Amino acid sequence: MRAAFTKMHGLGNDFVVLDARAADLPVITTGFARAITDRRTGIGCDQLIVLEPSDTADLRMRIFNPDGGEVGACGNATRAVALLHGSAVQIETGGGILNARPGDGGATVDMGQPRFDWDAIPLAYPMDTLAMPVGWEALDNPTAVNVGNPHAVFFIPDCDAVDLAQIGPVIEQDPLFPERVNVNVATVTDRDHIRLRVWERGAGITRACGTGACATAVAAMRRNLTDREVTVTLPGGDLQIVWGEDNRIRMTGPATEAYRGSFEWDDFA
Template sequence: MPAMADHATPSLPFMKMHGLGNDFVILDARAQAIGLPPALVKGIAHRHFGVGFDQLAVIEPGRNGADAHLVFYNADGSTSAACGNATRCIARHLMTETRRDALTLTTERGTLYARDAGDGLTSVNMGPPQLRWDEIPLAREMDTLRLPIEGEPTATGMGNPHCTFFVADAEAVDLEARGAEIEHHPLYPERTNVQFASLIGPDHLRMRVWERGVGVTLASGSSSCATAVAAARRDLTGRAVTIELDGGTLRVDWRDDGVWMTGPTMHVFSGQFTPAFLKSLG
């Protein structure tokens, strides 16, 4: 039985990490499975009554020869197949733990490769982008380069759906209003992450992010990958770009083997959820 199914465990260890302010609670379930009902995920996510996070990630034992398998939850308790910055954070943790400079990880998205990029930076290959309407997925067949939505955004899949608007000034967008509206657009049956990006120099973008199931976030790795792919497809940039987010800078390189994302990570603290806290969510 998973350790959290009846809150029988006396406490639950966790790590708090972030990539450019995109913050995560990380649980290690390699030694013992952890059950995570939505109420528990949402309780941990609360920034006043819990710890707070944009996503929660669980490290599970590796599958098919991989070093670990990762499972992701959004702050509203829903799951996500991909989370780029959390993958980079966990890769950094596991590389430190094993004293290795390269790892193989699996997610619902597939097999991802991570490596130490030097200078404290971590790179992850998020895999090839999904460009067909049914892969993303969209509600019906259409050209994914320019959607029939005001502003003609581009749709991209990175294991999760994305909708990228290219605008003159990303700072001027009412992100909370537009993000919430587009997340639930009927063209996206699984909802969508939303990005607003401006070209601020050659191969240099300014981007702001609304994440489905979360809201406004300081950064998003999969959103950065989707935006880089969309910008290249629309001939706004080359395939290697610098992206300035509210929380800092990521480098994204769309190569033949997938979309590589490179940036810093931070392990902020480790702690334990108390039995009283866990019981309060039961």
């Protein structure tokens, strides 16, 4: 069968979007997700996004990383899907229902309430998640936050000085994190500004990570390093993060449709 796709990105964090709402698609296998996302032999992207009908929201969004694993949330993809939808939309994800509305060249997403309990991250055993008494080489005392997926946030003087390609997978796969973890290295430059780089669980270094920006902003706010509204600058650009008095995180940023195409399913099955 021939399948249509839309290539999109949010701040360079790019996605292949498949729409299974009007017609069923074959089962998304680990091998298929790996083949489609491969940048040399596939279409190439940071995540494969599959849209499906939902009984509880306007649509369901499934997210597959380049390692073939399925994850619960992706902030940049949520903005992209809102832009594709064209109007305010409720999106069912593995991390809960998200409300999004497109705006000028992007979208605002209500990312829900962050979770801080050790077993909600989850961690392998109880500990303080605000300043965890653990470390890896020069990175230590992270804050752990779950914003639909698990994040460890390290605040350091210069996030660009970290060899994230080397230390990222070590922390991601540490037994302390039974579901693995996204690794964020952040530098607070002002009460309203953070610089951030992210090693994404199952994907590696990406140009932007929406949930990482949310987790890092909330971690900085909990530590009283910033105010409750910040700009998070990633290699791909800026996201605006607000943690409201209602305990909900709202993220605003750009999203772009790059192009549309089609492929033979059996070429990647």
